[in-house]
Amino acid sequence: xxxxxxxxxALAAVLIVAVVAGAQTPTKQPEVPYVPTHEKIVAEMLKxxxxxxxxxxxxxxxxxxxxxxxAAKQFGxxxxxxxxxxxxxxxxxxxxxxxxxxxxxxxxxxxxxxADFREATVVTMYLLQEVNMRLRPKLLRDLRPGTRVVSHxxxxxxxxxxxxxxxxxxxxxxxxxxxxxxxxxxxxx
Numbered sequence: 001x002x003x004x005x006x007x008x009x010a011l012a013a014v015l016i017v018a019v020v021a022g023a024q025t026p027t028k029q030p031e032v033p034y035v036p037t038h039e040k041i042v043a044e045m046l047k048x049x050x051x052x053x054x055x056x057x058x059x060x061x062x063x064x065x066x067x068x069x070x071a072a073k074q075f076g077x078x079x080x081x082x083x084x085x086x087x088x089x090x091x092x093x094x095x096x097x098x099x100x101x102x103x104x105x106x107x108x109x110x111x112x113x114x115a116d117f118r119e120a121t122v123v124t125m126y127l128l129q130e131v132n133m134r135l136r137p138k139l140l141r142d143l144r145p146g147t148r149v150v151s152h153x154x155x156x157x158x159x160x161x162x163x164x165x166x167x168x169x170x171x172x173x174x175x176x177x178x179x180x181x182x183x184x185x186x187x188x189x
Contacts, residue, residue: 028111030084032127034063037152041167041174042070048163048178049122049148051075058082058120060112060127060135065092065105067124072101077122081107082115118142126152133157140181147181 037045045067051057053076059067062081069092071077081092092107108115112135117123120143127135132154139149139156155161155177163178 028084030061031131032061034085034088035126036063037066037126038169038174039066039070040169041152041176042067044165044167044176045124045150045152046071046075048165048176049124049150051077051122053077055121056080056119057122057124058117060115060117060123060125061131062092062107063088063126065095065107068092068105068107069096069099069101071122072096072104073099077104079105080117080120081105082110082112082117083107084109084111113138116142118144120147122148122150124150124152127154129154143181145181145183149179149181151177 051071055071055075055077057068057071057077057079059065059079059081062068062083065081065088068079068081072079081089083089083092086109089107089109093102096102096105096107123139123143125132125135132151133156136156136159140159143149149156153175155164155175156179159179161177161179163176165176165178167174167176
């Protein structure tokens with residue numbers, strides 16, 4: 001009987017740990033595979049957006065944190081990365097620590113469609129076309145006019161970019177798209 005009670009107590013403890021761990025992990029799975037952005041493309045994305053010290057950069061689907069970390073390290077920006085994968089958030093925090101920029105970077109475990117990134121002056125992303133298209137209304141609704149938006153490889157449909165840059169890389173051509181959020185109008189996008 002005593003062994004049975006101890007076994008039941010141990011099973012209850014395991015169940016509690018599993019429930020707590022499950023509550024801390026998002027229920028949604030990533031919609032976009034993790035593919036790191038090459039450093040040359042990161043540099044071009046930050047260059048085309050004219051990133052500078054006073055900026056607040058949000059990277060949507062931030063992966064290992066390289067865009068946020070590079071902007072903080074090279075330009076002194078404050079940056080926030082949002083990713084749905086807890087392993088990527090852990091990796092990004094470790095990378096920020098190694099780069100010495102934890103005072104200017106923050107990585108949030110969350111869904112980009114539910115996240116609040118209204119304070120951004122620059123938004124970067126490397127998502128998929130269909131994700132970009134679903135995200136576009138939120139970008140136009142939530143971001144202040146003048147906010148700079150940069151996407152690696154995927155555009156935003158009929159929202160015409162101000163600049164499109166083709167980059168020849170060892171694995172083929174890559175594209176960097178740049179927009180500025182327009183003034184508010186009654187026109188629906």
